[in-house]
Amino acid sequence: MMIISSKKRYDLPESNMDVDHSGKNLLFAGVGGQGILLVSELAARAAIHAGFDAKKTEVHGAAQRGGSVVSHVRFGPKVYSPLSPAGEVDILLSLEQLEGLRWAHYVREGGLIVLNDEIRVPARLTDKSVEYPQNIEQFLTNKGYRVVCLDANSVATGLGTYRAANTVLLGAMANQTGIEDDHWKAVMKESLNPKILDLNIRAFEKGRELVRVYHQNAP
Amino acid sequence: MINKHFLSGNEAIARGAWEAGVHVATGYPGTPSTEIIENLARYEDIDVEWSTNEKVAFDVAYGASLAGGRALVSMKHVGVNVALDSLMVTPFAGVHGGFVVITADDPGMHSSQNEQDNRYIAKFAKIPMLEPSDSQEAMEYVKIAFDMSEQFDVPVFLRTTTRTSHSKSVVEMGEADRKLPKKYKQDPAKHVVPIYGKRLRQNVDDRLKKLEEFGETFPLNTIEWRSKEIGVITSGISYQYAKEIFANASILKLGMVYPMPKKMLIDFCNQVEKIYVIEELEPFIEEHLRILGVKNSRGENTIIGKDTIPQMFELSPDLLRKSLFGEDGRKSFDAEISVPLRPPVMCPGCPHSGVYYALHKLKAVVTGDIGCYTLGALHPFNALDTTFCMGAGVGNAFGMEKIHRGTMGKKLVAVIGDSTFLHSGVAPLIDIVFNKGITTVILMDNSTTGMTGHQQHPGMGKTVRNLDTYAIKYEELIRAIGVKHIRVVDPYDLSDTEQAIKEALALEEPAVVISRRPCVLLEDERAKPHHPYEVIEELCEECDLCLKIGCPAIGGLDAVPYISKERCIGCDLCAKLCAFDAIRPIGQEAVS
Numbered sequence: 189m190m191i192i193s194s195k196k197r198y199d200l201p202e203s204n205m206d207v208d209h210s211g212k213n214l215l216f217a218g219v220g221g222q223g224i225l226l227v228s229e230l231a232a233r234a235a236i237h238a239g240f241d242a243k244k245t246e247v248h249g250a251a252q253r254g255g256s257v258v259s260h261v262r263f264g265p266k267v268y269s270p271l272s273p274a275g276e277v278d279i280l281l282s283l284e285q286l287e288g289l290r291w292a293h294y295v296r297e298g299g300l301i302v303l304n305d306e307i308r309v310p311a312r313l314t315d316k317s318v319e320y321p322q323n324i325e326q327f328l329t330n331k332g333y334r335v336v337c338l339d340a341n342s343v344a345t346g347l348g349t350y351r352a353a354n355t356v357l358l359g360a361m362a363n364q365t366g367i368e369d370d371h372w373k374a375v376m377k378e379s380l381n382p383k384i385l386d387l388n389i390r391a392f393e394k395g396r397e398l399v400r401v402y403h404q405n406a407p
Numbered sequence: 408m409i410n411k412h413f414l415s416g417n418e419a420i421a422r423g424a425w426e427a428g429v430h431v432a433t434g435y436p437g438t439p440s441t442e443i444i445e446n447l448a449r450y451e452d453i454d455v456e457w458s459t460n461e462k463v464a465f466d467v468a469y470g471a472s473l474a475g476g477r478a479l480v481s482m483k484h485v486g487v488n489v490a491l492d493s494l495m496v497t498p499f500a501g502v503h504g505g506f507v508v509i510t511a512d513d514p515g516m517h518s519s520q521n522e523q524d525n526r527y528i529a530k531f532a533k534i535p536m537l538e539p540s541d542s543q544e545a546m547e548y549v550k551i552a553f554d555m556s557e558q559f560d561v562p563v564f565l566r567t568t569t570r571t572s573h574s575k576s577v578v579e580m581g582e583a584d585r586k587l588p589k590k591y592k593q594d595p596a597k598h599v600v601p602i603y604g605k606r607l608r609q610n611v612d613d614r615l616k617k618l619e620e621f622g623e624t625f626p627l628n629t630i631e632w633r634s635k636e637i638g639v640i641t642s643g644i645s646y647q648y649a650k651e652i653f654a655n656a657s658i659l660k661l662g663m664v665y666p667m668p669k670k671m672l673i674d675f676c677n678q679v680e681k682i683y684v685i686e687e688l689e690p691f692i693e694e695h696l697r698i699l700g701v702k703n704s705r706g707e708n709t710i711i712g713k714d715t716i717p718q719m720f721e722l723s724p725d726l727l728r729k730s731l732f733g734e735d736g737r738k739s740f741d742a743e744i745s746v747p748l749r750p751p752v753m754c755p756g757c758p759h760s761g762v763y764y765a766l767h768k769l770k771a772v773v774t775g776d777i778g779c780y781t782l783g784a785l786h787p788f789n790a791l792d793t794t795f796c797m798g799a800g801v802g803n804a805f806g807m808e809k810i811h812r813g814t815m816g817k818k819l820v821a822v823i824g825d826s827t828f829l830h831s832g833v834a835p836l837i838d839i840v841f842n843k844g845i846t847t848v849i850l851m852d853n854s855t856t857g858m859t860g861h862q863q864h865p866g867m868g869k870t871v872r873n874l875d876t877y878a879i880k881y882e883e884l885i886r887a888i889g890v891k892h893i894r895v896v897d898p899y900d901l902s903d904t905e906q907a908i909k910e911a912l913a914l915e916e917p918a919v920v921i922s923r924r925p926c927v928l929l930e931d932e933r934a935k936p937h938h939p940y941e942v943i944e945e946l947c948e949e950c951d952l953c954l955k956i957g958c959p960a961i962g963g964l965d966a967v968p969y970i971s972k973e974r975c976i977g978c979d980l981c982a983k984l985c986a987f988d989a990i991r992p993i994g995q996e997a998v999s
Contacts, residue, residue: 219749220751229575232413232575233413236411236413236577241576241577242413242576242577243541243574243575243576244413244574244575244576245570245573245574245575246573247517247518247569247573253751253752253753253754253779253782254749254751254752254753254754254959255749255750255751255752256748256749267576268647268648268650268651269647269648269650269651269723269724270570270574270576270647271570271648271723271724271725273651273723273724273725273728273736274725274736274737274738275736275737286746286747286749287749289740289744289746290739290746290749292740293737293738293739293740294737309962309963309964310747310748310749310750311749311750311752311785311786311957311959311962312786312787313748313750313785313786314786315786315787317964318747319745319747320745320747320964321744321745321746321747327740327743327744331740350973
């Protein structure tokens, strides 16, 4: 029997963000190698599939060697700068806690932060040990963000491999983007290797299931 | 969605070049340019190669152009420095088939040793330069560049930056118009430049005047008229930022940044109340406007440009708002909570770790080179004294030895990767032998071009399309140069690696130690079974010796180091360092 280790239920705090169709700024963060670029690619493609203009940007190269990685996705009727300004991101998805904290100021007040419960202590720059910040989830909640912290690694491991943690988190944020379900599924089919497609769709759905969203306008 | 594709600037350039009928494409890997050649290699009807270095790439592509084919050469900004000797002479000789030179600049130095604005190289070499601002333009500009190259008989630069190369946006593809190469025409009076250069010289400047005139009505130089209170002059990615922050301004966008259209610029400035120049890095456009003495509609020559906008690193909408309007964006929280940096690190099981562990132990003076192994400069190895640019380390070491042969000569080592060695490390090694040096060089052969993502090189026996080819045998090459002492080691064997370096250093002759083990990220290596290790808590004495190997899979916040079983590849290096036998493959716990 497959055991899905999801002890908590991850209810979103009440939303003040209407899910609209005018476009969004999304930010994807994590440590090089965690699969950040895959989910940011899926998000941008889903937006285009839904009829939006979209741009995506990140830096490749040295950063992939275990460094900090961030990918911007913007979509709307027409997008100019691929980079989102600080304080104007609607949703941040981070595959690692410290990386979520690092980019949180890009999120607008009341914006959504979907955080993976993973801690990866950065490499030391000196002999002094790294001071990894404590209680990141609480800190960000106190800042007025809507924060969801998921143990996506365990959920993904339960589905087959921890590597699908990225799609679990993507599923958890998907219905706050204003992009309908069909578009997400369609781009996954288009972009993913058939070998990993089924796993990723299950991970995506599991992520959606775990986050119950109550927003003001919901029936 | 029909015909709409989501492409990076680099993918779009490849598509555009294919549509334009490019016959030959060459390059050397370098961020942010690498994916151009990788994507071109997917089109079977193009002859594509990774060349030995950028100068070779340039010469091969230029040869193809002179023979009548359409040719493209691709490199990062510093690659143009390597190819510069060849580039400078081309406006004298001109082209036959269209010839496009891609320079991918890296403002912000995301993956480069320096920041340089290659628009100045266009001006220096007297070659026209186009600059796209998104992927759609990248695709279209390449096609126009080929046509312009043939029309004006000159190579045409296409400049991207990291943000245009690596950002993705929606592209509507065009139709392919692929023609056969033209017939070769012998023309020594045009192509044997040292003999006929004086005669060819005049045309270099006459052509520029024609190009400047052409730019006045060139459809890629555009004006979007809105309010005339503010007039913005911009190009490339900066155009997108300008659109973001100036909703109602008139914008003159230069699709061709060199040469610039004099009349168009003067007229535009005359009609607007305030002139803004939004450009990344140097004041290239601004300087030109100042030379032209442009005036705004009030007759003043005030230009808002680099006096307020930073002249270094990348621009962004945030940075422009701050510098132009004094608006502070939302600030990071690092004043309230610790947000430690996360520098890139060597991978778990990286073969370079073994070499750097030995060099750190030997307290060697080490001149480095360009590649993943530059990370050896960081904690815990702190093993590099210098690193500058491709191939520099070997010559640097020999120069140091000339000053301190008696003392430092015995501790001095140059480290260089396999791809970098073939790019530009062979010539300085010849110099060491030729001039009676005693330098020790460590060739870190990980069987690939690691840093840029595993591109093929002449030591690998595979072409850009993974076809079999001859693989250079380093031992034979180095022996032929005249190095007698050559030792091959496995960097996972820490004591042998240390011993081999010691032996080499003790000699009164040049020596090469080849550290040979494939990059752990190569597909074949990843496919091998990995048995992760763990720390047995009861045996661990918390001495932290295992951390000296600098592996990102071992560490954590507790006194007893923790090994991530997802990331550990079972290389055994940390276990070798452990004096208490506390690190063992998972499942082999302490005997009860």
